[in-house]
Amino acid sequence: MKTISSQLSGITIAKILFLSLGFILGANTLQAQSQRDLFRRVMPSVVIVHSEKKTAVHSALETSMPTPPIGSGALISADGQVLTSASVVQGAKQVEVEFFNGTRVSARVVASSPFADVALLQLERVPEKAIVAKLGDSSLTAIGDQVFMVGSSAGIAQSLAVSWVSARLANEKTADAPVSLELLQLDAAVKTGNSGGPVFNLKGEVIGIVSHTLTKSNNAARAGLAVTSNVARKLMLEGKKRQ
Structure with missing residues (x-):
């Protein structure tokens, strides 16, 4: 009886492990499919x-x-x-x-x-098949959120980089800065061609604009920085600073 019970326990554990592995693999496949769909959409x-x-x-x-x-x-x-x-x-x-x-x-x-x-x-004009990206509310983006960047990294067009928000940074408002500068720190490397590219959340909304210049001045090694969409909206759309 003890041997049979042990065998049954072993079979049960094996089934649980098999089902768990299947669930994990299925979730990873679904996540990869979701990322592909999001990339194609944006x-x-x-x-x-x-x-x-x-x-x-x-x-x-x-x-x-x-x-x-x-x-x-x-x-x-x-x-x-x-x-x-x-x-x-x-x-x-x-x-x-x-x-x-x-x-x-x-x-x-x-x-x-x-x-x-x-x-x-x-x-001057907008091509027929161009898609408009939606500006999201970056205040809803939290540390630990998964995001992704699309840009011309190192001159390669439409490059995808999946990242995580590792920190949120903010500076005090000054006379030279009409709004408080809010930044998202990303764990993905930012190269020259990425600068100006959008950072999307998992809804496909733009929640940041990548800055290679600010990234270079950042002391955190390899930490990419992006200006939040809310700051970009305030400066560029609500109170345009003309050149």
Whole structure:
């Protein structure tokens, strides 16, 4: 009886382990499928920002030199407003925005806030298949939340990086800063091409704009920083700071 009972216990434990493993694998598959679906849904709203800047030559002359894709952005309105990083378009003579299907559209900078490293572009037109990203409420984003970035990391278009919010940072409001600067610290590495790219929550809403410049000045090694969507909304949409 003892042997049979032990065998039954072993079988029961094996069944539990098998079912648990199946549940975990199923959950992971569902999560991966969900991430794929989210990426496909938001990807058409993410753009590459090309800019032509003035570069000093021999400390005296200036010449216009085209730069490679140096940033990303997100289409946030049907009439062609794009959020990006101020450092991406600062001093640009000409700005072009490239969509996922290769369509390029000229744009102009209509608002910029260097202290928050966020800028607003206005497109000349909006391509037919472009999708508008929804700005979410970043105050609902908490430490430990899973998020994902889409951008042109290292010049590679439509790159996906899954991350976690490791901290929320905030600075005091000053005379030079019209609003308190709120940042999300991410555990994913931020490269030059990511700057200006959107950070999405799991609902597919933009809750941050990646800043390579602020990330470089951050003492935390490899910690990416993103300006919250609420700060971007206040500065760029509710109280535009014209260049």
